[in-house]
Amino acid sequence: MDRILVLVRHGQSEWNLKNLFxxxxxxxxxxxxxxEAKAAGERLKRKGLKFDIAYTSVLTRAQHTLDLMLAELGQTGLKTVKDQALNERDYGDLTGLNKDDARKKWGEEQVLVWRRSYDVPPPGGESLKDTLARALPYYMTHIQPDVLSGKSVLVAAHGNSLRSLIMAIEGLTPAEILKRELETGVxxxxxxxxxxRPEKIEILNG
Structure with missing residues (x-):
């Protein structure tokens, strides 16, 4: 039985380009x-993948990425479940700020702690640990049972919600997941x- 799960961070957004939280x-x-989203769909097609169900967040950039991938796969009518449990980490008071401006306001060291620590949230926002606390139960209740039943599942979401799932799937420590980067559209x-547990892990970046 094939138990296939594919995780994809959305393609570059307008705010990624502007270096905003x-x-x-x-x-x-x-x-x-x-x-990037179309290229991701093309890579999945070249690998011969077809999906039984897709999951995404309630945010446009993830949904649009998913739609573009499914179009490349010829699966535009695929059943898709949207849930805010898969949303990006909430950056609280940092939201909308340029990352360089945030460093000027709070200092480089403090902003680095908010961005790269496991359990220290920015003011009014979520840490990676907080993101895991909402994304992982959703994965365990909805996504993982689909995969283990033999379905091929595609998830289009965000850097931090996906990193929290990767931490659980691969059994990584907080220190290990902090070093793990997810490229857009890969x-x-x-x-x-x-x-x-994973039998095979492959980054489809070419």
Whole structure:
């Protein structure tokens, strides 16, 4: 039985391009982001993948990325579930600020702690640990059972919500996940064992 899970961070957004903290705000994809999403779909097609169900967040950039990938796959009518549990980390008071301006306001060291620590949230926002606390139960209740039943599942979401899932799937420590970067529009392919641990992991970046 194939138990296939593919995680894809959305293509470049308008706020990624402007170096802004985005969080739960809802900018669209740039032209580059659209191209990245189409390229992701093409890579999945070349791998011969077809999906039984897709999951995404309630944010436009993830949904648009998913739509573009499914169009490349010829699966535009695929059942898709949207849930805010898969939303990006909420950056609180940093949301909408240029990252360089934030460093000037709070200092480089403090902003680095907010961005790269596991459990220290920015003011009014979420840490990666907080993001995990909402994304992982959703994964365990909805996504993982689909995969373990033999379905091929595609998830289009965000850097931090996906990193929290990767931490759980791969059994990474907080220190290990903080070093893990997810490129926009690059699929991460998993074949899972019956016990939910990965049998194969592949980064589809070419």
């Amino acid at each position: 985005t969080g739960w705000k809802d900018p669209g994809l740039t032209e580059k982001g659209i191209a 699929p991460v392919f998993y074949r899972l064992k019956a016990d939910s």
